[in-house]
Amino acid sequence: MTDAESPNEALNDLHDRLSDQIEELEARTAAPDTDASFSDTAQVTAEIDEQRSLTAELRELLDDVERALARLDDGTYGTCEICSGEIGDERLAEVPATRFCIEHAA
Numbered sequence: 501m502t503d504a505e506s507p508n509e510a511l512n513d514l515h516d517r518l519s520d521q522i523e524e525l526e527a528r529t530a531a532p533d534t535d536a537s538f539s540d541t542a543q544v545t546a547e548i549d550e551q552r553s554l555t556a557e558l559r560e561l562l563d564d565v566e567r568a569l570a571r572l573d574d575g576t577y578g579t580c581e582i583c584s585g586e587i588g589d590e591r592l593a594e595v596p597a598t599r600f601c602i603e604h605a606a
């Protein structure tokens with residue numbers, strides 16, 4: 501690997517990006533477009549639902565990133581939570597917040 505980010509940097513970048521996205525989505529769902537006419541209400545509600553489920557997904561990812569950062573701290577980063585085996589650099593480069601080796605990834 502050349503010029504690879506350290507896992508710490510990659511995870512912190514990811515953390516920042518996810519936090520920003522979540523904030524943006526939350527701001528949007530907290531203040532929906534109230535100018536929408538009555539006939540648009542269903543559409544607006546559907547969009548808000550979609551954004552809420554997206555927010556929930558991003559939160560789960562953020563959770564994983566935070567857990568990965570904690571594991572960096574305690575030195576268990578890069579090992580599978582199920583078999584304690586090495587996750588491998590290639591997989592970590594692709595999914596830095598993963599908790600499982602390729603075999604135990606759902």
Ligand SMILES: [Zn+2]
Binds near residue numbers: 581582600602
């Ligand atoms: Zn495993």
